[in-house]
Amino acid sequence: MKALVLSGGSGTRLRPFTHTTPKQLVPVANKPVLYYVLEDIARAGITDVGIVVGETADEIRKAVGNGERFGLRVTYLPQEAPLGLAHAVLIARDYLGDDDFVMYLGDNFVAGGIAGLVERFRHERPDVQIMLTRVSDPSCFGVAETAPGGRVISLQEKPAFPRSDMAVVGIYFFTPVVHKAVRAISPSARGELEITDALQWLLDGPYDVRSTTIAGYWKDTGNPADMLEMNRLVLDGMEQGTEGEADASSELVGRVRIEAGARILNSRIVGPAVIGPGTLVENSYVGPYTSIAENCRIVDSEIEFSIVLGDSRLTGTGRVQRSLIGRNVTVTPAPRVPACVRLILGDDSRVEFT
Template identity: 65%
Template sequence: MKALLLAGGTGSRLRPITHTSAKQLVPVANKPVLFYGIESLAAAGITDIGVIVGDTADEIRAAIGDGSSFGVTVTYIPQERPLGLAHAVLVARDFLAQEDFVMYLGDNFIVGGIGELVDKFRAERPDADILLTRVSDPGAFGVAELDATGRVVRLEEKPPVPASDLALVGVYLFTPAIHEAVRAIEPSGRGELEITDAIQEMITRGLTVRSTVITGYWKDTGNVADMLEVNRTVLDTIESCLQGEVDESSEIVGRVRLGHGARVRRSRIVGPAVIGAGTSVTDSYVGPSTSVANDCVIEGSEIEFSIVLADSAIMGVGRIEASLIGKNVQVTGARSTPQAHRLVLGDHSEVRITP
């Protein structure tokens, strides 16, 4: 069995972070989201992985390499433009050949992995098996309608009137029957070849499309709020590991992971939290559900429920919370209370200013 791991896409909901970085490489607990997907596939016994790449191909290649560090073999498959999930299957046709495969969206996060799902598919081998979860806003997803046996009878992408609250999670299992279906469909109104249309084509042709409803934790990390929530969830599982230096004036409370060469002076860190290698925390407070990457500086500040990427500095700014701060960012305090705000913002930024 092979895997098709999708690592293209523009990451528009995570801008401006994704103007300069692939969305799948934004870290959760200081590890890129994409790595969790690769590890999940490897744990399920799938080691031959095709990675769909787009404009950020060079960055994805640099991060994953040949896959050997994960115990897998990686083949990179370029997709000229993000023209839909079914289009990704089309461009990966030579790699997939006539084998069954898992299609896994690289910005999805599933606690507990997919081992049981893969074992069930291998044992029963329907033409397709899709992963579903119950959501409060099904109109924002692909939605499935099931019969009494769990067989999928209808799929619809982002329906105005959803037939159920069962949304498609970004993991799909297919036999080679999917290839004929993706060739048969037409682009949707948004100009993409939708995987929901391809699966519906399989249903229309009388093929067996099964479903598995998961009750565990799943998130699409495509926006800041969900990214922070996934970071919180992963941090809840960490164990304490203090490899850096903590002076006598500092306090470490709860489960905190402190990387090599990190330094904590006259500060308080309350876990669960991760402080990366080479990072300096001075006269500051780092609160729960916070990940600070390597080689950062936090000085005279407070931060909680946030993600800070590498080589950034936060100095003298009071309290920060529920924030995603990119790489090489400087956040500093103003010398006096300003009468006007001075801003340098990237495209599609969102700023909230207290009157």
């Protein structure tokens, strides 16, 4: 069994971060989202991985290499444009051959991983196995309409009027029959080959398309709010440890990880939180669910429930919350200016100032 990891999307919902960094490489708990995907695939016992790449191919290649660090053999599959998930399967045909495979979106995260699902697919081997989960706004996802007992009746891609609240999770298990489906469909109104159309083609034919509803945590980390939620979940499972330095006037509360070379001076860190290597936190408060990456400076400031990427500085700030701060960013108080009011008043006016 192989894996097909999709890492060619442009990440428009995460701009401005994705102007300079592929969305799959934006760190969560100081580790790129794509690394969690590759580690999950390796834990499931899959070793051959094809990564579909687009305009950010060079950055993905640099970050992942040949996959050896994950125990994988990685092959890169260029896609000329993000023309849909089914298009990614189409261009990967030669690489996939006649093997079964799992298609895993490179910005998705599933708590507990896919190892059990892989084992189930290998044992039962339907033509297709998809994963579903209930969401509050299904119009943002592929949506499945199911019959009692969980049988899939129909699928829609980002419908304006969803027929259910069951979203299709970005992890799919396929046998080679899917190659017939992606060749049979036409581009949608969005100009893409939709995987939901390919799945519907299989549903309309004599094929065994099964679904599993997952009750655990799943995130498509395509926007800042979801990135922060994934950061929270990962930090909840993090082990504490202090490889860096915390002076006697500092307080570390709960699960706090201080990476090598980091220094905590006269500060309070309340976990779960991680402070990256080479970072200085001085006269500051770092609250729960905060990840601060490498070589940052947090001085005379307060921050919680946030992600700070490498080489950034917060100096003299008030409480910063629910924030995603990019690389090499400087955050400081605005200069104070004299307060004034400009008035243009007609005859017989009356104005009162507090």
